[in-house]
Amino acid sequence: MSLEVESMYNILVCDDEKDIVNALDIYLKSEGYNTILAYNGAEAFEKVQSEEIHLVLMDIMMPVLDGITAMVKIREFSNIPVILLTAKGEDTDKILGLNVGADDYVTKPFNPVELMARVKSQLRRYLMLGGGKVSSQNIQIGGIELDDTSKKVTVDGEKVSLTPTEYDILRLLMQNPDKVFSPREIYVKVWKDDPYGAESTVAVHIRHLREKIEINPAEPRYLKVVWGQGYKIERGVR
């Protein structure tokens, strides 16, 4: 995956706010992507049908056709990654968007760097679909791949360097996806020691790990905090 290949990707940007479209255009172009611009849902839908699009960045509240409806229509014939980019920041909005077919959900006002990272991540995942081999030593959940023979971890194809403790924690959580481990359990299993008063040590390591494997550690996609109970890695992650 080199930059030359990436430059061939066409990204559809759709928002009724022209200034935002322009700004996104500038960012995406500076990253080397081709952009196709649209200003409402209907327009976006036409563009997806008529041109070869690799990723869609779309607002929800738009005139003529709103983002959710447009996405549902796109999903009828295509499985290209769709990132919703919206001012609607409620949990219910996020859940609805992700459930009806969005691959990611970014709220306005967004951090341009984070958005670019997410675009990159989605594109890699889209490319890697069906191409990844899962051997017995390899555990793959979402974009994270853990190779236990070489002790290597990659996130969306990019190598991540972890300390041995972080690696052990990640492996424990990935071997038992969706299971919530309390800090105490993690301490006993990774440190193999009496956990008395050690819960916050685990929390510190988890935070470091999250900073390494997540695009936005404040809104983790993989390593979730279950407050008051523990930590888990979610399998059903996009």
Place this chain on the structure above:
Amino acid sequence: MNLKSNFIVKCIAIVLFAVFLTTTLLSSACIIFGIGSGAFETETEQKEYKKEILESMLWYPASSIRRDLKGFAELEDIPYDHYNIYHSENVLYEIKNVEGKVIYSNLDGTEGEIHIYDEYTFSFLKEEYKNQAIPTDELYEETTTLEYEMGGNEFVTDVEVVLQPNDKYYEEKNYSVDIYLKENLTANDTFYYASELFDYVAKYKTIFTPITIISAIVSLVLFIFLMCVSGHKEGVKDIHISRFDRFPIDFLSVVYIGLTVLLGCGIFWVFKTVLYDMTQYHYDVTLGVGIPFLVGFCIVGVVLDFALFAILSMTTAVRLKTRTFIKSTLIFMVLKFVFNFLKWNWKNICKICRKSVDFTGRMLRKIPLVWKTILIVVAILFSEFVILGIIDWGYFWPAVWILNVILGVAIIFVAILLKDIKKGTEEIAKGNIYKKIDTKYMFLDIKDHAENINNINDGIAKAVAEQMKSERFKTELITNVSHDIKTPLTSIINYVDLLEKEEINNETAKEYIDVLTRQSSRLKKLIEDLLEASKASTGNISVNFSQFELGILLAQALGEYEECFAKNNLQVVINKTNEKLLVMADSRHMWRIFDNIMNNIAKYAQPNTRVYIDVICKNNNAEISFRNISKDALNISGDELMERFVRGDSSRNTEGSGLGLSIAKSLTEVQKGKLDIKIDGDLFKVRLAFPISE
């Protein structure tokens, strides 16, 4: 030798007190007797008084003669010198019948010589059974229970019917008795002793008064002395309370009063035995042993009684001195026990009472309204029937009954209508505000009442609709405003970012762009906080309650903030209970609360100080308190700090919206918890409390 605490001195004082008090009593009794009998008067007057006293005493032999006369049917048959007029040897008498004929006299030979006193005449009736044939129907039956002895066993069984004649067969007979007393009382009889006593009192009348006064003063002094020394004991500095002084005082008093009454009865009995019963048969013994014994018994008894009184007074004094008088009473002990019993079992007693009241209420509620009314009406009519049945209503009976039945039916009909209204209001209370009461069969005031309820219902329905509309409006407003502000803000942030990336040679312009970057990101944070605060405070926020462990959440939050605290050189000290504190709350909101509080600490705590976090369980609440030293002086109260947009630093230069604590408070309240802030100088304390779930 300490007089106060010497035991022997006290004993002697008690005995002396009793003796002197008895002396006072006796001599004052003598004074009273002397005054009463005239012993203190002049000699001539004394004679008169003495005569009067002796004369009044003649009633005793006279009544004795009367009793004997009644016992004989025919007086003339009896040799009358047989009369027992005991210890009245100085009395002379003469019995006469109606005609004035002397039947008996013992004046023979003594007349003119000895009897000086005027004659004492005593007349009475003699009732006698007429000696004639009585017709059987004039007799009445009298049953008598016989008691008799046979072979040492007593029997109380046999009943005998005795035929008694009626009253009219009695005949009245009158006798008169003249009684005289010798002037020189030669024999040692009652009259002699009475005369002697009178003379004795008259002779010594001058010394009784000083004896009374002196012994009264002495006994009073002794009493005061005893009161003062009570409670003092050798080698004990304060008032000493002996075991006896702890014994219930009221019980002791009752025992003392009982003993005194017993003594009184004893004295009375001894008096009766010695002066009355014994003298009837053993006159010599009475004089030789009886009277000395009587006097001795009385004096010893009274002295002992007074000694007991002194002891009782002393223990009372000890109790009063140590203020334990009321506490040492049996009544107080019993009341205290009862009170304590009630106190310890108060909850249970209350529970039982409440339960029984509840139970009765439930039972009564279970009976439907109409049936309840019927029951009451029938009960009232029945009792009316019973009570008024006693009075004779005559022709009004049917009218009264018809009216009563009409009244009952009317009441039951009203109850049926009330039941409809009750059903309607129950529905409304359940929340079915669109329910209407059917007023078709109702009339007059009941109809008005039902219609009023229907109107209220309409009002409530309208108000609820309004409320729902305004709630929806509020929610929409927040979401829309949020969207409308966020869209232009996104553009601003993005273009400022783009500007920053442009190659600009102008240093001033670069500076300006820096300001724009900084301020736009601050605006972004402010708007996010503002929206969250308004959502949390209006309750437009979904709360998913679940059970989780507070300790783990705290550890997780500390993990998140470890580096932040380390950067500011803040040392965290945690005091945590070993208990598992499970709470029912929304863990994500809870994290937000911790996040805001810890962020606040990181921002405003004085670097190089310690932050204390305590987790305790108190009153079934999980309490977490955060304490830190503020960087800046805080001139406002904790409550003010929780207001929106209030910040500890008046310059407001630091980053932050001033909404963090307000959001934390709102979120805490949404989760049924409590958050309060206390400021004590530079000490800043946040206390969180959540109910523990089981």
